Amino acid sequence: MNFKELKIGASTALIPIVQGGMSVRNSMAALAAAVSNAGGIGVIGASGIDAESVMAEIRRCRELTTGIVSVNIMYVLTRFAEIVEASIQAGADLIFTGAGFSREVYKMVEGTKTQVVSIVSSARAGLLAEKLGAKAVVVEGTEAGGHLGTDRSIDEIFPEVRAAVKTIPVLAAGGIMNGFDIAKYLKMGADGVQMATRFVCSNECSAAHAFKQMYMNSHKEDIVEMKSPVGMPGRAIRNKLIREIEDGTVKRERCEIKCLKSCSRLYCIYERLMLAMQGDVENGLVFSGANAWKIKEILPVAEIFRQLLGELESVPA
Numbered sequence: 001m002n003f004k005e006l007k008i009g010a011s012t013a014l015i016p017i018v019q020g021g022m023s024v025r026n027s028m029a030a031l032a033a034a035v036s037n038a039g040g041i042g043v044i045g046a047s048g049i050d051a052e053s054v055m056a057e058i059r060r061c062r063e064l065t066t067g068i069v070s071v072n073i074m075y076v077l078t079r080f081a082e083i084v085e086a087s088i089q090a091g092a093d094l095i096f097t098g099a100g101f102s103r104e105v106y107k108m109v110e111g112t113k114t115q116v117v118s119i120v121s122s123a124r125a126g127l128l129a130e131k132l133g134a135k136a137v138v139v140e141g142t143e144a145g146g147h148l149g150t151d152r153s154i155d156e157i158f159p160e161v162r163a164a165v166k167t168i169p170v171l172a173a174g175g176i177m178n179g180f181d182i183a184k185y186l187k188m189g190a191d192g193v194q195m196a197t198r199f200v201c202s203n204e205c206s207a208a209h210a211f212k213q214m215y216m217n218s219h220k221e222d223i224v225e226m227k228s229p230v231g232m233p234g235r236a237i238r239n240k241l242i243r244e245i246e247d248g249t250v251k252r253e254r255c256e257i258k259c260l261k262s263c264s265r266l267y268c269i270y271e272r273l274m275l276a277m278q279g280d281v282e283n284g285l286v287f288s289g290a291n292a293w294k295i296k297e298i299l300p301v302a303e304i305f306r307q308l309l310g311e312l313e314s315v316p317a
């Protein structure tokens with residue numbers, strides 16, 4: 001089927017595919033630039049890295065692509081406002097915000113070239129984002145990886161948000177793995193999709209090979225909802241850490257950095273995400289979307305796009 005380019009505020013992507021931001025350090029400039037070079041919108045995961053590093057990644061991404069340069073910043077971060085300021089200063093085109101709802105971010109970007117996309121999981125939040133000045137909303141269902149704002153499927157929520165939000169693009173996210181899935185949401189009225197899990201298994205994703213291998217070795221039932229100290233559920237691949245969280249034996253680490261506005265201190269999520277990204281996939285937290293088990297190979301981003309477009313174009317209008 002045919003598709004239209006995706007216009008978000010002043011930014012236009014030829015292909016309506018956003019690569020969801022992935023913390024900590026999973027989606028950095030190399031991945032984001034590769035996605036933007038392929039015609040989509042690549043997003044640097046800016047949570048869990050300091051303001052200077054965020055600025056350096058944005059500038060590096062700008063050097064690597066003439067396409068759209070974006071960051072994802074989680075609202076639950078203590079340093080949310082500082083990272084937003086740094087991203088504006090470094091000239092990010094788009095800031096995607098999720099994991100909580102920020103009202104102040106829309107004011108912060110006023111008068112700058114940076115624009116805001118809000119990640120929402122309900123029609124109410126979608127409408128509020130539209131009213132406050134978001135240039136697009138990403139509707140994320142429970143199939144997504146990382147922190148979850150809902151226990152409802154994207155198939156249920158998407159039509160509700162689509163019907164409510166009238167003036168800005170509405171994107172679908174959560175469990176989208178191939179061009180057939182993309183076609184399904186475009187037919188449901190989506191202006192585009194956001195995908196993260198598929199891009200973990202790309203050459204350009206900075207996660208350790210063991211992290212990518214964990215995705216490819218996983219089975220459907222290994223990908224579970226788990227407790228995050230952030231106070232929201234998360235979706236990840238079951239491993240030693242998840243078993244310890246479930247049976248209450250997880251070790252509480254000392255908090256050195258106080259990175260979250262509110263943290264149950266059940267364990268240090270920053271350290272556990274870093275461990276996994278670096279390759280300790282048993283003690284680390286391996287965030288993953290519900291459909292990671294469908295991935296069979298690690299490919300360059302350009303090849304992933306080629307496959308996605310081939311599948312999408314093979315679907316009758």
Ligand SMILES: Cc1cc2nc3c(=O)[nH]c(=O)nc-3n(C[C@H](O)[C@H](O)[C@H](O)COP(=O)(O)O)c2cc1C
Pocket residue numbers: 019020021022023024026045046047072073074097098099119140143144145146147173174175176194195196197198286287288289290291
């Ligand atoms: C490893 C990983 C890390 C993630 N980190 C973030 C994050 O820092 N901020 C955020 O808003 N979403 C985060 N997400 C969610 C994605 O951006 C995306 O919206 C979601 O995973 C889409 O579903 P899919 O992975 O099934 O495609 C993360 C997802 C994964 C798999």
